[in-house]
Amino acid sequence: MNRTHKLNLLIAAVLLVTLLFTIYSRRDAPNVSQSPPAAPSVSSAPVKITFWNVETNDLRQALLNQSIQAFNQTHKAVQIVPYFYEVETYKAKLKLSMISGKMPDLFYYWTGESFKYMVDSQIIADLTEKMQERPAFMKQFYPEALQYATYYDRLYGLPHTTSHVVFWYNKRIFAQYGIMPPQTWDELMSTAQQLLNNGIPPFTVSGKERWPLLNWFAYLSNRMGGSTPFQHAIKKTGDFTDPAFLEGAQLFRGLITAKMFVPGFLGLDGPKAEDILLKGEAAMYLQGDWVAEKMLSNPDIGYFRFPTVHGKGDPQVYYGGYSSGWAISANSNRDAAFEVLSSMLGMEERKKVVEASGLLSTAKDMPLDRNIMNPLVYDFVTFIEKDPVDFFGYYDQEIDPHRSQLLLNAVVTMASAPTMSQEEIEDLLKQIR
Template sequence: MLKRTLWLLGMVLLIFTTACQGSGDSSASGDSEGGTTLTLWHIETGPSEQALKDAVKRFEDSHDGVKVKIVQQENDPYKTKLSVAMGGGTPPDVFHSWGGGWLEKFVDAGQVADLSGDIDTSRFVPSALTPATFEDKNYGAPLAMDIVPVWYNKEMFDKYGLEEPETYEDLLNIAETLKSNDIIPFSLANKSKWPGSFYYMYLAERIGGPELFNEAFNREGRGFDDEAYVEAGKKIQELVKMDAFPDGFNGMNFDTGQSRQLMYAEKAGMIIQGSWMLGTTRADMPDFEKKMGFFLFPSVEGGKGSKQDIVGGVSPVFSVSEKSKHKKLAKELVKELTSKETAQQLANEDGAISAVKDVEYEDEYVQKISKVLEQSEYLQTFYDQTLPPELAEAHLDTTQALFGLSMTPEEAANKVEEKAKEVLK
């Protein structure tokens, strides 16, 4: 009882403190001297951040007396900060999301404004609208889409006579060759858990097929304790035991670039990351771009999934807080943030695949990524964005535990399934 009382007091203090601090960067909205100020929270960096700044400038220029306070957040702490701001009644007017279960929890709590009728949904790729559509109402406008390939060092592959793999066995042979030449096969910074989730999602899909997740999520057929998930966990632990990752990878920070730096320094040969890797590399280490290639995660022998099935998602999706004092203006800001002009800039300067229709890709690299998305047979959205928050947390925690060899594949799968029975109806 004492522990619970102390915990409740701590949460009250956290919300109170954040609400007080929020007057600086999380106020719902307010009036500045001579006009109105809106607050925008996002997690973009590099060229994509600049595209948002340019969109805000256009918005301000066309709305006299209106200013936008832009607050760029680090990816990993962002979810917690926004949750606390929402709970404390001090959310930003416009905020970044990925749609899915994470956004839905705020929608269910009445904290997100309905954008139905305020945005022209015909301007967007239909599949990009789905993650922010609940009960036929739209709560977010998408700007970009991502795929998650395996990025690799082309020069390194040429040096050691390696080719893009067709099968998972081929991929393991590549890893062994790199290891034998004192090169880390896969660069991974997994402190924030989601980078390791890519391996689990791909392996489970390649083994169990594209309907595996849908059956488990919809509670129709196989569950999260299916043998395909167990086998995926076993393959992850086989990679760990063969030293396929950097020392201490479960404690390495993705946001500070630890995994990317190993690629740039040519200490690692491959990294499984989203298509945002292109724009990030151009900002971090532009000279490395010419060495970069990518391939889709290969098929697993005997598995039901295809090499043309990809993991991906929609981000950013921009939503408006229900508590915004200037919802009409905030919705206008969302329109500019997701305009064709913004999408075009993001595509050509950050390598983003547009969620907005009729964008022309000047960049050959982006054309190639876009073609992969067009030719894909199935898109598996990110588990941690699609699942309800409590279940997403169970998935991330157990996946990190698999990488840390502190939980067996059976235990991990069973734990997620137990949580699914509690959370999913």
């Protein structure tokens, strides 16, 4: 055998050994991909939606917190971060947020000029397409409720409740003096004088918060002149020297000079004013039905409409309406914020609110379970959802913020001045410009 042949056999043997070693090595080794190792998977953090609301410190806030907690437990990709603020603090904070451009994702609003300003400034997200994509959800709302947040044929907010300002009264006191709920202003004043003569303050009111005093001025001026004078005031085609406002102011001043309100009413906050009625230390309280659950938890409390005034006005026209709701800011994660909004305004969530609080929802055809409701709350809901024929909006929200403050201050002045002439009242109202 020559040297070349021996060399070839040696090379072949080496290659065979190498091949066998490779085969057995791969068979025993783990199956490892030749591509670079993948990075460990990391679950994405949930989208956090800041949700600003007005602080109520009552059942409304408790129910909303329950809904938020339930949402956070069942939605891992989106989490709600709630904040609650006292009303005046909230208004100031929202204004600063508008100026800075750092708006919350989802927030409480009142309809009116301030809301329209946010729409015009493109601060608020347009919800039109979102709602059109959810026709069943959209159909659950009363169409007129959605109109309150519609500008330029586009929808910018969703109202969550329908409110009504009514008289709450102590039935035990009325029965003691043989008094029936009054249906006219003259009957109301006669009732008030009878109570006053017997040492019982006729009315309690939270003067410290200002706007509860405005409830009186708004109702009186609306009863005297209807909604047209105020609509002119909103558009600045008229002002607060219209005869309806002057007459309303004079009637309001009459309550002050006759000492119809509880002593110290200008320093009372809402809870204290309410407790005075509940304790029987005053006979009547003009306030919205957001206090319905608190009032009607006491069997001594009833309710009646604001009456006609000197034969004018319709007692079935209520101060209130679809005046508040929730909106999404333009710079938010709109998909996540709308997921929260649609959940908070879902039929089941709003049903819980109505059944517990008596505060009507903006959802139509809502089936209520009478068996789990306070019977007095159920009776109130049954009455108030059918009685109104129309609404007029809150004066301090419908006009621009500057005039709103002037109007609130004017009402406080009328409530606190020892004496005030007709000319002084007119001069005061002239300044609301």
